[in-house]
Amino acid sequence: MTLAAPSGLFITFEGIDGAGKSSHIDALAQAFRQAGRTVTLTREPGGTPLAEKLRQLLLHDAMDPLTEALVVFAARRDHLVQVIEPALARGEVVISDRFTDATFAYQGAGRGFDWQKLQVLERMAQTGGGLDASLMREPDLTIWFDLPAAVAAERLAAARVPDRFEAQPQAFFAAVADGYARRCAQAPGRFARIDAHHSREAVWQQVIAVLQARGWLAGGAV
Numbered sequence: 475m476t477l478a479a480p481s482g483l484f485i486t487f488e489g490i491d492g493a494g495k496s497s498h499i500d501a502l503a504q505a506f507r508q509a510g511r512t513v514t515l516t517r518e519p520g521g522t523p524l525a526e527k528l529r530q531l532l533l534h535d536a537m538d539p540l541t542e543a544l545v546v547f548a549a550r551r552d553h554l555v556q557v558i559e560p561a562l563a564r565g566e567v568v569i570s571d572r573f574t575d576a577t578f579a580y581q582g583a584g585r586g587f588d589w590q591k592l593q594v595l596e597r598m599a600q601t602g603g604g605l606d607a608s609l610m611r612e613p614d615l616t617i618w619f620d621l622p623a624a625v626a627a628e629r630l631a632a633a634r635v636p637d638r639f640e641a642q643p644q645a646f647f648a649a650v651a652d653g654y655a656r657r658c659a660q661a662p663g664r665f666a667r668i669d670a671h672h673s674r675e676a677v678w679q680q681v682i683a684v685l686q687a688r689g690w691l692a693g694g695a696v
């Protein structure tokens with residue numbers, strides 16, 4: 475008798491810059507590995523050589539809003555076809571630091587780019603390419619780190635040299651946070667909201683509780 479291969483699992487992390495996602499992404503990958511799963515850890519924009527080049531353009535070069543949206547989705551398409559779909563087909567856990575919710579939050583709510591046009595691009599970019607033509611690839615779970623923009627700004631001020639997005643005023647991040655709230659309201663079953671205004675340990679406990687509640691992990695420590 476052969477054991478059934480585990481099904482692929484697609485998990486994304488989202489939140490405004492400085493919300494505190496980074497260390498928890500690594501810890502979650504580690505927890506899945508300890509549970510015997512193969513993990514593909516990746517990020518957007520990026521995750522392939524081409525998409526990493528597009529990431530550099532996005533983070534450092536000025537461009538008009540439609541160009542920006544197209545660049546983000548071009549990078550995503552390559553990432554999906556080259557990395558995400560093959561890993562899911564192998565039954566792996568794919569953990570991505572950001573995915574399409576970031577586009578709705580940053581390009582949509584932050585920059586003011588049309589939400590419905592983003593929905594059209596989402597469907598184009600996330601259909602086919604290894605998927606059944608009638609399906610649109612979406613994460614199985616999106617872990618959203620919700621943190622007031624003022625707190626994120628304080629954390630970032632102490633942390634790193636800002637890129638083109640991180641250099642935006644606080645009002646931009648408040649709008650981005652609203653964009654995440656809107657996406658969450660549109661897909662409440664997919665989203666898990668984490669209250670990120672706590673210590674790292676308390677935030678991790680929330681993250682692991684989400685995975686346990688879905689029966690995907692038994693437990694773990696940072």
Ligand SMILES: Nc1ncnc2c1ncn2[C@@H]1O[C@H](COP(=O)(O)OP(=O)(O)O)[C@@H](O)[C@H]1O
Nearest residue numbers: 491492493494495496497629630633672673674
């Ligand atoms: N729970 C926390 N409390 C206080 N500071 C934190 C917390 N989590 C992360 N940080 C710090 O805040 C900054 C931004 O965190 P980071 O993980 O890089 O955020 P993100 O990846 O969401 O942009 C870093 O300097 C990090 O050390």
Ligand SMILES: Cc1cn([C@H]2C[C@H](O)[C@@H](COP(=O)(O)OP(=O)(O)O)O2)c(=O)[nH]c1=O
Nearest residue numbers: 491518519546572573576577580581639640
């Ligand atoms: C995925 C994605 C990211 N972004 C932005 C959000 C971030 O400011 C930036 C890069 O994200 P991130 O990798 O979180 O930056 P860092 O490594 O500096 O923490 O790209 C968009 O504007 N749209 C998108 O679709």
